[in-house]
Amino acid sequence: MNSAFIDFMRIRFLTMLAYRVNYYSGILIYTLNIGVYYFTWQAIYGSSGELGGFTAAQMTTYIAVSWMARAFYFNNLDREIAADIRDGSIAIQFIRPINYVMVKMMQGLGEGIFRFLLLMIPGMLIAILLFPVELPTAPSAWIGFLVMLFFSFLINSQINVITGLAAFFVENNEGMMRMKRVVVDLFSGLIIPISLYPGWMSAVMKVLPFQAITYLPGSVFTGRVEGTAIWNVLGIQVFWFALLLLPMVLIWRKARKRLFVQGG
Amino acid sequence: MYYMGLIWEYLKNYMKTRLTYRADFWVEILSDLLFQATNLIFIFVVFRHTDNLGGWSESEVLFVYGYFMVPYGIFSCFINLWGFSERYIVKGEMDRILTRPAHNLFQILLENVDPPALVGSFIGLIIMIFSGAEMGLVLEWWHIPALIILALSSVMIYAGIYTTLTSLSFYSDAPTGILPLMYNIQGYGRYPVTIYNRAIQVLLTWVIPFAFVGIYPAALFLERSEMHRMALLTPVMGLVFGSVGLLLWNYGVKRYRGAGS
Numbered sequence: 001m002n003s004a005f006i007d008f009m010r011i012r013f014l015t016m017l018a019y020r021v022n023y024y025s026g027i028l029i030y031t032l033n034i035g036v037y038y039f040t041w042q043a044i045y046g047s048s049g050e051l052g053g054f055t056a057a058q059m060t061t062y063i064a065v066s067w068m069a070r071a072f073y074f075n076n077l078d079r080e081i082a083a084d085i086r087d088g089s090i091a092i093q094f095i096r097p098i099n100y101v102m103v104k105m106m107q108g109l110g111e112g113i114f115r116f117l118l119l120m121i122p123g124m125l126i127a128i129l130l131f132p133v134e135l136p137t138a139p140s141a142w143i144g145f146l147v148m149l150f151f152s153f154l155i156n157s158q159i160n161v162i163t164g165l166a167a168f169f170v171e172n173n174e175g176m177m178r179m180k181r182v183v184v185d186l187f188s189g190l191i192i193p194i195s196l197y198p199g200w201m202s203a204v205m206k207v208l209p210f211q212a213i214t215y216l217p218g219s220v221f222t223g224r225v226e227g228t229a230i231w232n233v234l235g236i237q238v239f240w241f242a243l244l245l246l247p248m249v250l251i252w253r254k255a256r257k258r259l260f261v262q263g264g
Numbered sequence: 265m266y267y268m269g270l271i272w273e274y275l276k277n278y279m280k281t282r283l284t285y286r287a288d289f290w291v292e293i294l295s296d297l298l299f300q301a302t303n304l305i306f307i308f309v310v311f312r313h314t315d316n317l318g319g320w321s322e323s324e325v326l327f328v329y330g331y332f333m334v335p336y337g338i339f340s341c342f343i344n345l346w347g348f349s350e351r352y353i354v355k356g357e358m359d360r361i362l363t364r365p366a367h368n369l370f371q372i373l374l375e376n377v378d379p380p381a382l383v384g385s386f387i388g389l390i391i392m393i394f395s396g397a398e399m400g401l402v403l404e405w406w407h408i409p410a411l412i413i414l415a416l417s418s419v420m421i422y423a424g425i426y427t428t429l430t431s432l433s434f435y436s437d438a439p440t441g442i443l444p445l446m447y448n449i450q451g452y453g454r455y456p457v458t459i460y461n462r463a464i465q466v467l468l469t470w471v472i473p474f475a476f477v478g479i480y481p482a483a484l485f486l487e488r489s490e491m492h493r494m495a496l497l498t499p500v501m502g503l504v505f506g507s508v509g510l511l512l513w514n515y516g517v518k519r520y521r522g523a524g525s
Contacts, residue, residue, distance in 0.1 A: 197309055
């Protein structure tokens with residue numbers, strides 16, 4: 001059973017490897033993204049030394065780390081699941097003795113490992129060369145960051161799976177998937193760190209799961225959150241991971257009872 | 265005339281398919297608006313912490329964003345090449361397209377029209393009017409024809425870039441992953457390009473000229489004289505990039521050999 005899951009992961013990794021050319025352009029574009037945000041924030045900072053608790057230098061690091069984290073945790077599980085549901089191939093999954101959601105998560109992980117090795121790490125190296133990124137030196141910060149990054153991946157994938165499974169109920173969830181993408185990029189703090197939002201907006205974002213994807217790990221890695229507070233951050237991530245399991249399992253259970261194949 | 269009739273038939277078809285998934289239609293409009301809202305939120309949040317961005321005020325940046333939305337809405341409505349490679353090449357639908365008399369690119373674009381995107385263009389116009397009024401800009405006789413010409417030129421630039429990139433899938437076997445990534449960059453052309461370093465400025469002006477779908481043409485209406493020359497260059501860039509895109513596409517189609525089943 002377990003070895004089957006590992007195979008799913010391995011196969012996805014190898015599939016990604018076959019199309020790796022795409023990822024060379026990915027490195028370029030992610031670096032460009034970091035560059036453009038870097039210059040935009042430089043212009044915003046102008047002469048002021050600190051905004052929302054970030055110094056200009058910390059902001060540079062935050063942008064680089066956030067975009068590179070996205071390079072790792074991003075995946076299209078929602079689209080894959082919706083496509084399986086719409087073309088009816090999900091029916092095959094029902095008769096398999098393996099849990100479909102787990103299969104998807106494992107495939108996502110295979111893709112994640114690929115993205116980590118071939119997109120995030122080379123991208124990060126280029127970003128460090130080009131921009132004044134200041135990375136922590138303590139090994140504990142790195143280990144902590146890697147653990148948090150893994151939870152970013154889990155939470156983001158859970159949200160993707162839930163969005164994808166929604167196709168069982170709304171038949172065509174293209175709009176929902178687009179909306180999810182926008183919400184994740186905005187509310188996770190990728191585009192603007194959450195502490196820069198006006199009070200009520202950051203209050204709303206702090207009770208949503210999205211901040212656990214980018215903002216919290218980014219804050220730890222830029223040194224804004226230190227010491228025991230790091231455990232709090234990890235706690236929030238674990239909390240959201242556990243909480244999101246609930247809707248994921250419930251929707252999957254309900255979905256199996258109302259399968260409605262539209263084609264294929 | 266023949267092409268006009270085709271547009272009408274395709275739109276009727278579009279309405280039929282969309283009405284099957286009525287709820288999704290509204291969710292899609294909503295998600296488009298939300299996407300636009302994120303950019304507005306970025307501008308609002310940023311200007312809570314600073315009073316200018318490279319010498320451009322909040323109203324000016326908003327106005328530029330309003331302009332940016334107009335061609336972008338038209339572009340997303342009519343030129344939707346997402347997933348071209350998967351759908352038309354890998355699955356072999358291109359063969360079906362090529363057996364028909366109308367131009368292949370025209371058919372593909374029509375099969376993928378997305379009229380709800382036009383809502384964004386209207387909102388862009390409203391943003392331009394409001395932020396323009398805030399700055400005391402007066403509507404002059406040449407503003408409307410200029411807006412039409414500039415917006416259409418900007419659409420041509422989008423069309424050129426995206427057909428060029430999509431036509432790559434005729435030359436290489438791998439489905440192109442560049443498209444969604446390009447999508448991230450296009451927004452940067454709406455910020456004052458002068459804040460970027462030389463390399464990015466050159467990139468956004470001459471290589472992937474997204475500055476011509478936002479800041480340069482909008483500068484004409486804002487009377488920022490330092491960018492007037494660039495604003496007037498917009499139609500030229502539109503023609504050049506539009507033609508390059510079409511040429512590469514046509515050449516790519518000639519090289520196309522059927523795949524899939």
